[in-house]
Amino acid sequence: MEYEAWLKLIPDFEEDSELVSEKYARQAGESPNNVIKILVALQRLTTELPQLHKAITTHWHLDFPRIIAIDTALSKLGATPEPEVITELDAKITSYLTPRTANQHLPSPRNIGQRVRQMVAEFDDRIPVKDPRPQRRFSKTQVSANASSLTIEAPHEEIETAHESVKATARELGISRAEAILKILSGELDSKQVETKLVLFTAKDLEGVPAYLQGVGWVGPETVERLREDATFIDMDAAATAETASYRPTDAIRTFVEGRDGTCRWPGCSVPAQHCQLDHRHNFDEGGPTSPSNLFALCQHHHNVKTDTRAHYIVDPIS
Known part of the structure; x- marks a missing residue:
């Protein structure tokens, strides 16, 4: 019902997209920016991607964040991509996102976007397959009168390494992971080397392509190169x-x-x-x-x- 409702709201070509987005944002409780993303993604889906459109309306398995991720990745091809390229990408994406078993788990919007960017790069090598821009942010958020929360953002492999280190420390001391984090950050625990391991699955015969980082998901070539520098290789x-x-x-x-x-x-x-x-x-x-x-x-x-x-x-x- 939600899909059909948004489908009816796709504006005509001559309509002012900004005014349309403001109007529908108030009605739907969405931000104007997100309204534009939904409508643009649906426009591409219904006019350029017939195979994917059929799969979605057969299974009803892709929500709007995932549909938007596909459109965002395809937009890297520019405003007027070659029809035969879109046709081939339509088939590839549909194959990737067609369920093969009951209750099959769906990839996240982030992973879908990265996989489709990889497909797009096969047709235009000027389009790099990159991880989302890595951020390093540390913030304190008050959540109640007696407690606060911390938010940390960093590249995938750094967060996964920190996570494994916290788990190992908590296990060794017999405390919770939250306690281990607080003791490490407060300086109560001396910095100590604990054995951590990241597992990266890469292709043996391809260079410059994404790889799968265990515990994180698909990562781009830049992350792959960083992790390969001191890696132990297993055939x-x-x-x-x-x-x-x-x-x-x-x-x-x-x-x-x-x-x-x-x-x-x-x-x-x-x-x-x-x-x-x-x-x-x-x-x-x-x-x-x-x-x-x-x-x-x-x-x-x-x-x-x-x-x-x-x-x-x-x-x-x-x-």
Whole structure:
């Protein structure tokens, strides 16, 4: 109903877009700027992207922030892109955003925008695939008479490194993460080196393309280059068939399984694989190998379900 309502509000070409946006902003409770973004995105969707339009009106799965992210990325091509380029991009975007399973999780607007910018860059190499402009902001926001909150913004990898460091410190001292942050910032805890690890999945045969940073999502080439400088490289092709005699998987095996599974393997569970336990499908003490073919990510809850024999899983090859 919301989609159909906005569709009726797309102004005629000769109408003043500024006056239209002010009028509809008052009626819809949106900012004039956001009204313009919605209407422009819908205009492109209905006139230039027939395949994506059909997919959206079939599944009703993309909200306006995601539709706007697509339009913003496509606008990098300019006001009059080549029709054949738009047709090919329409097919690529539709394939990317067509659900393949029930209850499939949608990418965030940010990740959708970055993936579409990557597609656009394939047609015009002058258009860089960049991360959103990294910001460093530290602010104090009063939330009540007795407490305040802190807001920190920084590049993806710096926030993820800080997050991993706080988790490790809290775990070592047996305190909450909030307590660990306050003790570190106040100077009560001496700065100490704790082992942190960032995992970046990159293509082996391509340069200057986005990559997937575990815990963050897709990041652009600039971030990839920064992270590769002091990185330890693991060949995922070799890790796919690796095996260890130990119950505990090697870093290479764990990284491969986390990248392959993405989340807990229980249907509909969205716990990230890096926060899951690696379960031996065939029990280790019964001869099951510690290898990717026998290891699968299960969150603590669903691992308990399997261990209690309340459920079991069968892994079949894709036919």
